[in-house]
Structures are given as structure tokens and as C-alpha cells.
Amino acid sequence: MRPPLSTRGLLVILGLSLASLILVEESLVEERPRPDAQMMHAASGLTGEWYHCVRALKEERGLWRGPVEEAGFPWMLGDHYSPITTTLGSREAKETATNPAFAALLVRLLHDAGVDSGDVVGITLSGSFPTLGIATLAALEVMGARAVLVSSLGSSSYGANQPEATWIDMEVWLTQVCGMQAASRFVTPGAEGDSGGGLPEGGLDLLREAARRTGIAVTTPASLPEGISLRTSLFSDEGISLLVNIGGGQTSLGTCAHAPVLPTGYQESLPICSDPGRGVIERVAERGIPVIHLLNIRELALRHGLPVGGKFRSDGQARLFTERSPEKLPIVAVIALLLVVVHMGKLRLLGSGVTHLC
DSSP states (O other): OOOOOOHHHHHHHHHHHHHHHHHHHHHHEEEEEOTTHHHHHHHHHHHHHHHHHHHHHHHHTTSOOOOSSOSSOGGGOOOSOOTTBOSOOOHHHHHHTTOTHHHHHHHHHHHHTTOOTTOEEEEEEETTOHHHHHHHHHHHHHHTOEEEEEEEOOBOTTSSOBTTBOHHHHHHHHHHTSOOOOOEEEEEOBSBTTBTBTOOTTHHHHHHHHHHHHTOOBOOOSSHHHHHHHHHHHHHHHTOSEEEEESOOHHHHBTOTTGGGOOOEEESOOOOOOOTTBOHHHHHHTTTOOEEEEOOHHHHHHHTTOOSSSOOOGGGOGGGGEEEEEOHHHHHHHHHHHHHHHHHHHHHHHHTTOOSOO
16 A cells, blocks of 8 residues: 655655746746847837938037947937926936837737737837937837827936927938928927926027027927817827837926836836826826836836946847747646646645645
8 A cells, every 4th residue: 555645755755846836937938039039120120210310410410429439329318407307317227228228118018908000109208318219219110000290399317408499490400401201290398388498598589599500390289288288189180000109298298296206118007196286197097008118218128128327239139039839738738637637646645634734
């Protein structure tokens, strides 16, 4: 007669079986290129091309004199402070956001959200992150989806805060010289109240000068609620299927207490706020429209395997372009074997008079 199986023995068998299951699962999960990997690479490449177009603009205006060959895209950074600077910002975040692979990430997130070439995507862009605006527009152009873009000109540190190279300077240059298709449906000053409030002395005049220089009219809302309403009405009229918010503009975040800590990345739904001053993000989300929220860039980069800072290598970002594909049959077989082992152990315990584990 077989000796009874002790409780300790059964626990050992269970532990070994579970460890085997984990090892088998890890060894049988294959990293495969995503079906949209080619499109992701194309969006990343187009973003890099458009960054070099911005470099030509800055060189023409005497804002950049860097070496021809250099790591990253340092010319995409603005100044620490200028008369059109709204708030102090993180240089690390702005350097991280210069990575063209963010366009690949946008393709991935948009596809995962179900966006296709027939869709309309709304974009709210703060001048704080012109690189992410360019990356988003490149992703949508490669995908064939239509962009409905609204932008504001005020910028935090190291964004598009050089008075001679504001966001609308970059946008006009990119559309007229570099072949970018999408352009802002309307542009506001941004900053406090979306009307340029709180800018340093002379800042609003510099934004008006940028408008005259580019031939782009700047819409100045009478109040923050009006700035929010202008955007939400446009997106409703255009029938957007998803919103991409770039940066932490007041009109996007609004006055809900939890707005500064809204989760970043793709969000199918968001907690609803009843505050009458809730921003565009929450007003769109409450209609059941998903959101891609691009803020807290360091955390977003780390979550998706992108490097932090301005020096990055394409071979270190391969995980972004792949997906994990488990081999299901072997894993199912191991699970079945585990269940058999547990069942046999249970029978032996019952045969020995042990009915529960101590």
C-alpha cells in the first residue's frame, strides 16, 4: 500500500507545479512584430523628417547653430524662460518628448483604441509639447485618419516658448514647406483663462506679432468657460471618435479637483466630475469618447519602454513594436497536468484521513 502523502509533501508538489507553469509560460511566450509595426516605423520616420524641417526654420531665424551631426533633436527644445513662458517646466520631460518613437507609440495606442482611416480624431495641443503635437499628426497622417486640431500658444519652459518660433510658426512652416497636411482649426493664446493672462510683460504682444507674421488669426476667449466651450463644440460638430490631449492646458484639465492627476495614456473611460468648470478631457469622456492623455511624460515613457532624456537609440526601443504571443496548447497541457497532480494529491490525503490543510 502506498504511504499517505503528507500536507507538506502536497505543498511542495503544488509549489513545484506552479513554478513549472510560470517557467513554461515565460519560455513559450513569443515576441512577435505587431501587425502595424511597419506603420509605426513610418510614423516615427516622418516625425524625424518634420523635426529636421523645424531645425531649418530655427536656423533661418538664428535660433539654432548646433553641429550637423548630433545625438537626439536638441533644437526642438525652447528656452528655459521667455516672455511667452506660462510656467516653469521640466527639461527632462521635454527632452524625453523629442523622441520620434512617440509617433510609433501613438500609432499603437490609436490602433489599440480601434481608430482606423475612416475616423476623426480631435487634438488639443498646448505649445508646451510641440514635439508630441508633431508626433501625433505624423501618426494620424500615416494612418489616414483625419485630425481636428486646436492649439494654444503659451508654453512652459523648453517648449515652443521662443517668440520667433512659436507653435504657429512651426505649424505654418511644416504645412507650407514640409508637406504636413493638418493645421489648427483655431488658435488661442493659452495661459490663464486661455486668453494670455499671467504672461510676463510684453508676452501677449509677442503672440500677436506671431499671428501677424504667420497670417494666422488668434482667437481670444472672453473666459475660460468660453475657451472650453469652443473646443467641445467643435469636436462635437466634427463627430470625433477619440481625443488626444497634449499637455496640461487649463481648457483641457479644467477645474475638477482630480484633473491634475488624471491617468495618462489611453483611457477608455474616466471618472466623471460634476464641476461646472470641468475641462475638455472630461466633457469629451462623459460622452463616451475615449481619450489619449499625454502628460507626465517620464512615467508614460517608462511604461512603454521608451528611454528618459534626450539621448536614445532605436535598438533600445524594440519592445514598443512587438507584442507578446503565448503558445496556448502547451500552456493548457501544463495546467491540465497541474490539475491532475492536485487531484491525485487530494485523493491520497483523503485516503490518509487528512481532509484539510493546516
